[in-house]
Amino acid sequence: MKAVLGLEDGTYVLGEGFGTEGECAGELVFSTQMSGYMEALTDPSYHGQILMFTFPTIGNYGVDRKNFQHPRVWAMGCVAREICDAPEKGPSVADYFAEQGLPGIRGIDTRMLTIKTRETGTMRAALIVGDDNGEYAVSCARNIPQISERDLIPAVSCTEAYHIGGSGKRIAVIDLGIKKNMVLSLKMRNADIHVFPHDSRSDEIMACRPDALFISNGPGDPVHATGAIRCISDLAGTLPIYGICMGIQVCGLALGGSTYKMKFGHRGSNQPVRYKDGSIYITTQNHGFAVSADSLPEGCRILYSNVNDGSLEGFENEYLDITCVQFHPEAHGGPRDTEIPFFDTMFRRLD
């Protein structure tokens, strides 16, 4: 099957299509993780993005639904140098993509595209499977709006509130596109979990009498998470607030800080962060926007920063009892080094 990937700068590369014929467009991002491809593809934060893996052989151990972070693949398309056609178990990624009607391209020089992305910054891209018209792919890439102009959250958030019973602390979760393992990390600690859609109002949330509010990860530019920002503004100081990934960005915005689009973001499972006491943790990350550390209002204290580029990775506001991180302590995929420091500390403090 023919396929072409076009970029907004006019570059296009021909490859072999897999999955289903069709077109998709979005921001082309790369992740350097070497395992956990299905965790990434099903992560709702990749909505609006075409996910390219730098690791050259993807799909080595097939598709296991147990590892999905959401019931479906959210990345718009998948770009790989090679997809393993005969994994030891389960359907191959290519078969799964075909079954689900998803587009993918393989057999291309992903390293070249990674370097291009690193040098020019994230670009819009279009993936055409079933055709090899590069010019057309480029024009499709140029025709989609910038990711900042798109509100991607409604598509990935739940539409109705739901409840996962537990005997422990009651946690209200605002779902901006939550990964399954965030919920599991709360559940493992016996939390009584109430999950709310992204546009829930603070009074709706408070009706369940939560012990804490938790803001999830989500796709795209955090400025579109207006519901969540309003909730935090309303509730900050009345109950402890925790946030992960888009959660930190939303907290930052609610407190009057600002966020910015990163050149090409952090995506992978090898990102080092430095805790305030100097210790280093290796974390999973997936974000293209970040909170500007300088913009944080008084009373906020930096908890974590990225060791590579110094960007903000976590902050707290003791007075308002807000704690949030940019990386993913719930892992899946990636290292679990921060799961205990983040979630155990959270629940200890709620006790």
Added chain:
Amino acid sequence: MPKKPEIKTVLLIGSGPIQIGQAAEFDFSGTQACRALREEGVRVILVNSNPATIQTDPETADVIYVEPIKADIIEKIIEKEKPDGILSGMGGQTGLNMTAELAERGALKNVQILGTPLEAIYQGEDREKFRSLMGEIGEPVPKSMILNSLDQVDEALATVGLPAIIRPAYTLGGSGGGIAHTRDELIRIIEIGLTRSRIHQVLVEESVVGWKEIEFEVMRDASDTCIIVCGMENVDAMGIHTGESVVVAPILTLRDDEFQLLRSASIKIIRALDVQGGCNIQFAYKEGDYRVIEVNPRVSRSSALASKATGYPIARVAAKIAIGLRLDEITNSVTGCTPASFEPAIDYIVVKVPRWPFDKFKNADRSLTTAMKSTGEVMAIGRCIEEAFKKALRSLDTDVYLHTNPNEIRMILSRPTDERFPTLFDAFRAGFPLTEIRDLTDIAPFFLEKIKNIVDLEKRLCDAPGLDDLLLARRYGFTEPELEALTGIGAGEIRNLAGDPTYKMVDTCAAEFPATTPYFYSTLDETCEIPRSDRNKVLILGSGPIRIGQGIEFDYCTVHAVKALRDEHVEVHIVNNNPETVSTDFDTSDRLFFEPMAIEDIMNILEKDHYSGVMVQFGGQNAVNLAVPIHEELLKRGMSTRILGTSPDSMDIAEDRDRFSELLRDLDIPSPPNSSAYSLEEARTKAAAIGYPVLVRPSYVLGGRAMEIVHDEIELESYMKEAVRVSRNHPVLIDSFLQNAIELDIDAVCDGKEVLIGGIMEHIEEAGVHSGDSACVIPTQSLSPAVIAKVKDYTTRIALGLGVIGLVNLQMAVKGETVFILEANPRASRTVPFVSKATGIPLAKIAAKVMIGKMLKDLGIEEPHICHTAVKEVLLPFNKLPGVDTVLGPEMKSTGEVMGIDYDFGRAYYKACISADNELPVRGNIFISVISEQKDEVIPIARKLRSLGLALYGTSGTVEYLADAGVDAHLIRKVQEGSPNVIDLLRKGEIRLIINTPSDKQSRQDHYQIMRSAVDYGVPYITTVQAARAAALAIEAIKKERITIEPLAHYHAAK
């Protein structure tokens, strides 16, 4: 955290000679550690007995001791140098064991143990401590039992069951271990294991054979930051030592949740061990269940592989951590812009394949087990697994025999040997279903599928290949000659269709950050990352995997050549495929290509940039063999690049017997009568004309492969059948064999006008023992000034006559006052590092400078005159290779070498023997058995040993003639005569040294059994009369005077 301010001087212990299970990786790690420490202003004291190491170079460490790695000697060095710390984890198991021993004898009272704490050394090696630690932290280990004696076998059988794995404690590369399927096997392996173990302890454990074998390289700093540098997966399932397995990086068949389970366990383990630095952790994994198999709390062969696989310099970082720096305070020197506190992300596949010495040891047991037998390894990088597999197999540079018989294939697959991996391909070619191959091998279907992909493509290529197939073939790493053979399409057309190979960078971060380190591999892809520049560049060919006959010495020469050229502002690039070496360290050269080294690979590199020259002299015979093909290809393509140094034509003169004989005739220099033959008929006639015994060998030999002394026509016939297969294009060389001659090795540098003689080495063993296996001494001990003058004259005239530019090694034999030329090799020899360390003259560096046009007189180097004595002794691998004949002959068998240096021959030889694990006794019993022809030579040796207070034992013949000569000796039975015989005494530990020369065919069996027992029970032994004489001198010297313990620089300053 700043570095520990109290640590100003650090002692680093190297790993000694190259041996099976402990190869060049520790020179690589130790050298990196030395540099890393000195960058932080720490003074480094280094002890290593191996002269062919970069770490023992004056520019690597501050003070260097080339001394035996023995506790009493190192204790004296500690007293003298007063180090503040000892870095325990850089010298392999030797370094760790030595640290433990030093601590036990109280030598480290004022010395901090850095990196690996003492407790972790015990926990890593003492099985019981390891198990109890794992128990404490809740990590599963296989069911097992510790044995200290053979009486406990039945108890072990009941606890653990069969099959069971036996691992002796405190041995290298699992030596002496194995898998037992029956009670008898269990008893046999336990008995040997108990003897090999330093603490007389073996572990018998639950077999997890067939499980996946997974390894992690973990780093931890003093502030408890832990990172995983690399996860690696063995293609061969559990049951085969990881050093014997084909290994891939990163881990490919584990889901992320499975991977993270083991990753988290690794971090828990390194924290429990409290290691500050690097640690290797091995797991067996099966469907959600795992066992911790082994922990190496130090840098290792695997960590060297992980360093090369990821670009992350584990030893460098570990050394900095050991003196207190934190991971985030150390810069990732590959990117130059990020700290070392991250986990490398790679965007390629790495495959490692071991290199075994079975081409040298036809009688060895080739089974792969939990003990190591390989001497080296190759690493290959590809963008897909198929490509990496194919590149790795090519890098091995071994003859691969095609197997087509299904029963034979089944046999090889089910009982793993060195042949198994290539035979997997044959199995698919023969139509075996994948499931059957999996059942026979326990290899994960994922890997088998990749091999099947290659074989399926081969079939399509043979039939009617489409363009897609050709492109795929190039991506899979099929070479031009392979494709031509399969498809009939020539190299040029393939290039037109599929394009040129491209080079991608190894950058630790999958291109997330710009990298500055120029470390490349080839693949077929869209863009090439090599920046072209106009600087003057030279490509140096490395030596590939460590094998017998081509060891670390050539890597040493390669690294020296690089340094010399960089001093001269020449940009130097290296191509090599051995992950253990200093030459493949990312900052050794200006650009590193990790590639196979066939002509196609070299030409691809040369085409990508402008090179003024290629150097082939330093990489050993393999590189030299490429000189002519590269030269011809350069001319054909009209490229201006040249082979630097001695011209390919001159090399051909040296290799071509007839042309070389002609040169010697012209120069009027004698050589033993010799000839060459292309057929059996010709060989018969020519051998008869020369007169038996004759020395026969194929031309273009590597470490004397297939070289033999033949005594008659029948032996000649059987030899010819073997040799002609070894090399079809080159004739068999026939030389008259000079009995009882003294053999010499000479290393020299020639600039075309002048010759610098670096050293004349006198062999201790007589001619007939391969020069690589012979001990030798500088300066010569028994040559008259007239003979020495003749040797120098011949060397000078041959070097000039051959047109040598660069290094030349000559082998001569001296009989009376006549000096015969045996051979001339216009390249680096394995003695170059020894000569350089013995004399202080860096021959390889001088040669490299000469090769780019410098003249010796301008370099201002004088011929060395030394007042000390240096002895090179070799290390033989018999204790690692059951079944191998221990007799030395014209086939090289040793894996590595050591140097003993002192102010007289006796003491230097004594030190060399200690370092080669052949410690000469100063009291106790010696067993002597020497054939009667040599008795005249033996009697004075025996007399001397008696007078030195040693007791002698011998069998009837020897005791009789010794008694006749007035030397008393105790009589014991021959082995065939039943017990108690010498083997019984050996077993009881009552014999401290064996002197036993190979004899006639009848008593050969006796000799073989005695030597085998000596090897198995670790008793020193000597197999030549010359070595026995040297030993007697050594024992005498050591009784008179203490050995000198001085830094190497003192000897050189004294001249």
